[in-house]
Amino acid sequence: xxxxxxxxxxxxxxxxxxxxxxxxxxxxxxxxxxxxxxxxxxxxxxxxxxxxxxxxxxxxxxxxxxxxxxxxxxxxxxxxxxxxxxxxxxxxxxxxxxxxxxxxxxxxxxxxxxxxxxxxxxxxxxxxxxxxxxxxxxxxxxxxxxxxxxxxxxxxxxxxxxxxxxxxxxxxxxxxxxxxxxxxxxxxxxxxxxxxxxxxxxxxxxxxxxxxxxxxxxxxxxxxxxxxxxxxxxxxxxxxxxxxxxxxxxxxxxxxxxxxxxxxxxxxxxxxxxxxxxxxxxxxxxxxxxxxxxxxxxxxxxxxxxxxxxxxxxxxxxxxxxxx
Ligand SMILES: NC(=O)c1ccc[n+]([C@@H]2O[C@H](COP(=O)([O-])OP(=O)(O)OC[C@H]3O[C@@H](n4cnc5c(N)ncnc54)[C@H](O)[C@@H]3O)[C@@H](O)[C@H]2O)c1
Numbered sequence: 001x002x003x004x005x006x007x008x009x010x011x012x013x014x015x016x017x018x019x020x021x022x023x024x025x026x027x028x029x030x031x032x033x034x035x036x037x038x039x040x041x042x043x044x045x046x047x048x049x050x051x052x053x054x055x056x057x058x059x060x061x062x063x064x065x066x067x068x069x070x071x072x073x074x075x076x077x078x079x080x081x082x083x084x085x086x087x088x089x090x091x092x093x094x095x096x097x098x099x100x101x102x103x104x105x106x107x108x109x110x111x112x113x114x115x116x117x118x119x120x121x122x123x124x125x126x127x128x129x130x131x132x133x134x135x136x137x138x139x140x141x142x143x144x145x146x147x148x149x150x151x152x153x154x155x156x157x158x159x160x161x162x163x164x165x166x167x168x169x170x171x172x173x174x175x176x177x178x179x180x181x182x183x184x185x186x187x188x189x190x191x192x193x194x195x196x197x198x199x200x201x202x203x204x205x206x207x208x209x210x211x212x213x214x215x216x217x218x219x220x221x222x223x224x225x226x227x228x229x230x231x232x233x234x235x236x237x238x239x240x241x242x243x244x245x246x247x248x249x250x251x252x253x254x255x256x257x258x259x260x261x262x263x264x265x266x267x268x269x270x271x272x273x274x275x276x277x278x279x280x281x282x283x284x285x286x287x288x289x290x291x292x293x294x295x296x297x298x299x300x301x302x303x304x305x306x307x308x309x310x311x312x313x314x315x316x317x318x319x320x321x322x323x324x
Pocket of ligand 1: 009010011012013014015034035036037040056071072073074076094095096121122123156171
């Protein structure tokens with residue numbers, strides 16, 4: 001395949017970042033842009049090319065494409081994935097892949113039946129600094145870890161409504177939950193506590209201001225992941241890992257500090273991982289090689305289950321099993 005024909009469902013904020021990356025690749029052609037908001041679909045088509053649609057089903061019926069980028073807000077997942085599967089169109093999907101675990105499991109099963117290439121937007125997995133530390137996790141001497149996504153509230157209107165975004169754990173800190181899974185092991189059970197009442201000045205706001213979620217992994221490692229969207233000052237996004245012989249501090253999409261006693265090694269991430277993620281998707285389609293994808297839909301389903309179990313523990317006040 002010389003040219004990869006790409007379509008989009010959802011032409012909002014993150015879609016624009018993917019379009020910009022893809023537009024710099026000489027082997028990519030935009031063939032279809034769809035969004036329920038006509039202005040956005042039209043603008044994307046005028047900027048990058050392709051026919052614009054307000055109905056993704058019409059786009060999939062009329063336009064032949066090699067890959068579809070699904071960049072929808074969490075609440076808007078309906079039949080988009082199934083429509084791609086029925087047309088045998090491989091797809092890239094932004095995280096969180098869904099808000100309904102049962103429906104996401106059905107989609108995952110249908111993908112397996114068709115053996116389709118899929119990629120979920122866990123861009124942090126595509127970093128050279130993460131490749132560098134991944135082998136350390138095979139040494140079996142990690143004690144515990146802490147993770148954070150602590151900062152201000154994202155501006156998109158749907159983020160502040162839990163039924164629309166899933167809340168901060170599911171929508172945002174999911175990157176940290178996914179990285180913990182990617183590096184450590186699979187989660188077994190979680191226990192969550194929450195904080196509310198700090199964001200009184202925001203209209204229509206019903207997500208938690210903060211949460212702390214303790215998790216126990218299959219390999220015996222445990223840790224706590226903090227989320228907070230109430231801070232107007234400096235926040236913190238990343239993970240600290242406490243090994244027997246070193247401490248690793250990972251600052252999200254930026255750098256690593258590895259402390260061996262007094263010796264400190266600092267390494268910076270050279271490329272924006274969103275670009276690496278997009279390059280991997282296009283190469284996987286061109287070469288029909290799933291191994292280039294670091295987070296398939298099937299794998300992202302496990303991260304969704306992890307974050308939804310954390311949400312459930314907030315509601316029940318009890319330890320919850322992570323199950324699909
Ligand atoms: N991987 C990352 O680092 C990253 C970064 C930002 C956002 N995201 C994720 O990407 C997704 C989209 O976020 P965003 O910031 O681009 O949101 P956004 O609100 O800016 O854009 C969403 C777009 O989808 C459109 N849309 C809504 N319902 C639709 C439907 N049924 N059919 C077609 N289009 C529809 C909206 O009109 C809008 O243009 C979210 O799930 C978010 O979590 C991921």
